[in-house]
Amino acid sequence: xxxxxxxxxxxxxxxxxxxxxxENYLCEIAxxxxxxxxKTESFDYDCILLDISLPDGNGLNVLKELKANNxxxxxxxxxxxxxxxxxxxxxxxxxDDYLAKPFHLSELSARISAVIRRRRFDGNKIIVLNEIxxxxxxxxxxxxxxxxxxxxxxxxxxLYLVSNKNRVIxxxxxxxxxxxxxxxxxxxxxxxxxxxxxxxxxLTAAGCEDYIKSxxxxxxxxxx
Amino acid sequence: MKLLQKTIxxxxxxxxxxxxxxxxxxxxVIQGIVREDIDENLLNKKELxxxxxxxxxxxxSVDQLKFFDNDISVSASSSAREFDTLTTVEIFDTIAKxxxxxxxxxxxxxxxxxxxxxxxxxxxxxxxxxxxxxxKVQVILLILLLTGLFVINRNLSKKVWMPFYxxxxxxxxxxxxxxxxxxxxxxxxxxxxxxxxxxQELTDRTHKSYLNQKEFTENAAHEMQTPVAVLQGKLELxxxxxxxxxxxxxxxxxxYDAGNRMTKLNKSLVLLTSxxxxxxxxxxxxSVKHCVEKFILLYEAQIKEKQVVxxxxxxxxxxxxxxxxxxxxxxxxxxxxxxRHNYIGGRIILQLNKDSLSIQNTGRxxxxxxxxxxxxxxxxxxxxxSTGLGLEMVKKVCNINHYTISYRFTDNMHGFTINFTTPKxxxxxxxx
Numbered sequence: 001x002x003x004x005x006x007x008x009x010x011x012x013x014x015x016x017x018x019x020x021x022x023e024n025y026l027c028e029i030a031x032x033x034x035x036x037x038x039k040t041e042s043f044d045y046d047c048i049l050l051d052i053s054l055p056d057g058n059g060l061n062v063l064k065e066l067k068a069n070n071x072x073x074x075x076x077x078x079x080x081x082x083x084x085x086x087x088x089x090x091x092x093x094x095x096d097d098y099l100a101k102p103f104h105l106s107e108l109s110a111r112i113s114a115v116i117r118r119r120r121f122d123g124n125k126i127i128v129l130n131e132i133x134x135x136x137x138x139x140x141x142x143x144x145x146x147x148x149x150x151x152x153x154x155x156x157x158x159l160y161l162v163s164n165k166n167r168v169i170x171x172x173x174x175x176x177x178x179x180x181x182x183x184x185x186x187x188x189x190x191x192x193x194x195x196x197x198x199x200x201x202x203l204t205a206a207g208c209e210d211y212i213k214s215x216x217x218x219x220x221x222x223x224x
Numbered sequence: 225m226k227l228l229q230k231t232i233x234x235x236x237x238x239x240x241x242x243x244x245x246x247x248x249x250x251x252x253v254i255q256g257i258v259r260e261d262i263d264e265n266l267l268n269k270k271e272l273x274x275x276x277x278x279x280x281x282x283x284x285s286v287d288q289l290k291f292f293d294n295d296i297s298v299s300a301s302s303s304a305r306e307f308d309t310l311t312t313v314e315i316f317d318t319i320a321k322x323x324x325x326x327x328x329x330x331x332x333x334x335x336x337x338x339x340x341x342x343x344x345x346x347x348x349x350x351x352x353x354x355x356x357x358x359x360k361v362q363v364i365l366l367i368l369l370l371t372g373l374f375v376i377n378r379n380l381s382k383k384v385w386m387p388f389y390x391x392x393x394x395x396x397x398x399x400x401x402x403x404x405x406x407x408x409x410x411x412x413x414x415x416x417x418x419x420x421x422x423x424q425e426l427t428d429r430t431h432k433s434y435l436n437q438k439e440f441t442e443n444a445a446h447e448m449q450t451p452v453a454v455l456q457g458k459l460e461l462x463x464x465x466x467x468x469x470x471x472x473x474x475x476x477x478x479x480y481d482a483g484n485r486m487t488k489l490n491k492s493l494v495l496l497t498s499x500x501x502x503x504x505x506x507x508x509x510x511s512v513k514h515c516v517e518k519f520i521l522l523y524e525a526q527i528k529e530k531q532v533v534x535x536x537x538x539x540x541x542x543x544x545x546x547x548x549x550x551x552x553x554x555x556x557x558x559x560x561x562x563x564r565h566n567y568i569g570g571r572i573i574l575q576l577n578k579d580s581l582s583i584q585n586t587g588r589x590x591x592x593x594x595x596x597x598x599x600x601x602x603x604x605x606x607x608x609x610s611t612g613l614g615l616e617m618v619k620k621v622c623n624i625n626h627y628t629i630s631y632r633f634t635d636n637m638h639g640f641t642i643n644f645t646t647p648k649x650x651x652x653x654x655x656x
Contacts, residue, residue: 009450015457022464080449085503102453102487105460153525168463170477172484184488185526185564216473218480219463 001025001116004045006036006062007078008054016049019105020112022167033057040066040073046119047074047112050095052086063093074115078103104173110163127162129224131208134162143206153178154199157192161212161222170219196220228381235377239370246366251359258351259327263310266329269296269344270308274331277342281335301341305332312348324349387411391420398427400434401500438500445493452490456483485611492613495553499620504547512581512644513541515551516574519559531569532585538576542644546625554621557614558583558640565605565638573637584639591633598629 003025007013010031017027028045030036033056040048040062048066052059063075076097077090087098096115099108117125117136127134133142139155141148150158156178161169174192175183200212213221277298308331314323325348332341387409394406406427408420459480468476498504520527520534527534544551562572562585570586588605596602598619601612618640622629628643 009454011454012450012457015454015461018461019457019464080446080453100491101449102456102483102490105457168460170460170463170480172480173460179525180522182523182526182560185523185560186529191525191529215463215468216470216477218473218477 001046002043003027003112004030004036004039004043004048004073006030006048006054006059007051008032009051015105016108019167020109023109023113023165025112033059033062036062037065040071041069044071045073046116047076047096049108049112050075050077052077052079052090060089060093063090063095067094072119074112074119076108076111076115078108104170104176106160106164106167106169106173107177109167110160110177113163129162129165132162134159143203143208146206148202148206150199150202153195154202157195157199161220165222165224168215168219168221171217174220227385228378231381232374232378235374239374243363243366243370247359247363250362251355254355254358258355262327262346262348262351263329266310266327266344266346267308270329270331270342273344274333274342278333278335281340295345297343299341299343301332301339303332304334304339308332313345315345325352384413387413387416388419391416391423395423395427400427400430401438438497441493442497442501445490445497448486448490449494452483452486456480456487459483489611489613492611492617496613496617496620499550499553499617499624502624504550506547507545508548510544510546510548510551511541512544512551512555513538513576515555516559516576516581519552519556520574522556523559523563526563530563530566532563532566533569533571535571535573538574540576540578542576542578542581544625544644550621550624554618554642557618558642561585561614562638564610571637573639579645580641580643582639582641584637586636587638589636592631592638594631597631 001024003020005013005016005027007016007029008031013029013031017029020027025046028039028043030039033054036050036054036059048062050059050062059077059079063077066073066075075095076099077086077095078099078101079086079090080101090098096118097111099111114136117127125136127136131144133145134140135142136159139152141150141155141158157174160174160177171189171192172183175186175189178192178195179186196212196214200210203212204210211222211224213223215221273296281298308329311328311330313326313328315326316322317324326345327348328343328345330341330343332339334340391406391408394408398404398406406420406424408424411417411420459476462476463473463480516538517536520536559572562583565587566572566585567587572586573582573584575582575584592604593602597604598615600616603610603612619629621627622642625644630641630643632639632641
């Protein structure tokens with residue numbers, strides 16, 4: 001998988017690249033508008049992370065260029081401007097997703113895998129990991145080909161863990177991912193623990209190995 | 225007291241005093257002049273008739289004299305007086321059958337040791353009528369003059385002060401966040417021109433400093449996003465490092481939480497500035513009931529977690545024409561607060577009638593500070609998840625849409641009520 005990170009803040013693009021490397025993505029970095037145009041013209045990417053405000057141009061123009069050239073690269077806009085107009089403009093221009101800065105790298109990773117899955121033309125929208133099979137269209141999980149009865153929250157949680165496999169995900173990121181804007185209405189993140197416990201119980205009951213580990217209460221890790 | 229009232233009141237009091245004093249004074253002065261005239265007339269008559277009467281008395285032909293004037297009479301007197309007397313008497317008139325006022329001159333004299341008195345009288349009826357008519361005409365003239373002055377002055381004042389009222393009205397409608405120059409019209413009065421020029425300058429300066437402040441907030445919020453994003457990213461990478469000790473994990477978690485709070489604060493600030501920049505202009509019809517129910521459903525898990533009981537008393541629906549994103553900010557903040565600041569097993573009462581929405585919740589047992597809750601960064605709770613910006617956003621949304629929001633603490637419940645009706649703009653002429 002090949003990704004392009006169009007981002008002028010060097011430290012941020014470096015963090016993104018480092019984080020995504022563990023998912024076996026090949027990350028290239030374009031620090032400005034010109035490089036971004038050059039790279040997108042010469043190569044095809046599975047997913048492009050696009051910052052709108054670049055020192056020498058508007059990131060949305062990269063998107064326009066892509067669409068004009070009939071390129072099918074997936075595009076996620078990462079913008080410091082969380083303005084509705086930008087979001088709508090980006091999505092109207094054909095971006096697949098929009099993520100406002102600052103974001104959790106785990107969230108970015110999950111969004112990237114979702115975009116890549118959606119863009120696959122071979123119809124293969126099924127994730128297989130050892131005994132685990134996840135049908136991302138039907139939103140179903142099977143262990144040893146036996147369907148597992150998960151609630152919507154448990155499924156989301158599981159997919160989030162799998163999208164960030166072998167990496168520690170913070171409780172904050174999990175809470176925000178599964179409860180959206182309402183995450184800060186909780187007094188604490190104990191509810192994640194409850195969901196996680198149920199999920200693990202269901203998985204082990206179905207004969208799945210215990211891949212989900214708690215890391216000192218800091219977060220969780222799906223190790224495979 | 226209003227300006228026009230004040231000036232008109234002074235004029236009015238002056239006019240009434242002048243009228244009240246002038247009418248009696250005028251009456252008595254006229255009466256005095258007329259009396260003097262009559263008295264002179266009587267004395268002249270006396271001088272004219274007295275020698276003739278004396279002569280007649282000597283000739284014993286007084287009865288003939290009586291014949292030609294009813295107003296002159298001579299009779300024998302018992303007393304002798306040196307001076308003539310002038311008196312006003314009422315004598316019964318046999319023709320008119322009423323008492324009629326007369327001016328009477330009595331002059332005593334003696335002939336051949338016999339005492340006589342000469343009485344000459346003049347009826348005052350006609351004179352009194354004349355005085356009355358003159359006074360009436362004068363009073364009417366005076367009243368006409370004063371009311372005329374009063375009306376002219378009122379209209380003139382209104383005209384003269386009109387630029388002032390227009391300026392006042394424009395100032396009242398002036399909003400520092402909207403860049404609408406006052407555009408005060410030129411007046412023929414120097415003072416008003418000076419006032420307008422000063423106001424123009426003042427509002428320009430205020431607007432400029434408002435822009436500076438807003439720009440600063442905007443820039444600060446935007447510029448902060450990148451470092452916060454870097455910080456958060458690096459922390460996530462730090463989490464991945466091995467080996468990691470429990471102590472390190474705990475520290476990372478705490479920094480992560482702090483970073484998260486910063487993120488939230490930042491996002492709220494950015495949102496707040498975009499509300500201020502009126503980026504949410506598009507309007508559509510929104511059902512308030514539907515919107516509230518949507519958020520209650522969205523926060524279902526949190527409500528269940530806290531075992532909060534929702535009492536839905538939304539019998540009617542309110543349909544607004546407003547920006548959907550703004551209304552969602554409004555309702556999500558209010559419902560979110562009602563859940564966040566509630567205790568386990570608490571209550572939330574939702575009420576909606578044809579022009580207002582009220583959200584009441586149990587929570588801490590003392591009332592919030594009503595004057596401060598809508599202020600930026602004012603926090604009544606120690607909750608780390610609270611940014612201190614939520615209610616300010618609510619207030620901003622209400623201001624934009626001309627809704628009014630109020631807070632009340634009754635029966636140990638904190639209640640916020642939004643009134644969706646817009647107060648009508650008054651015409652400036654109704655006010656002054």
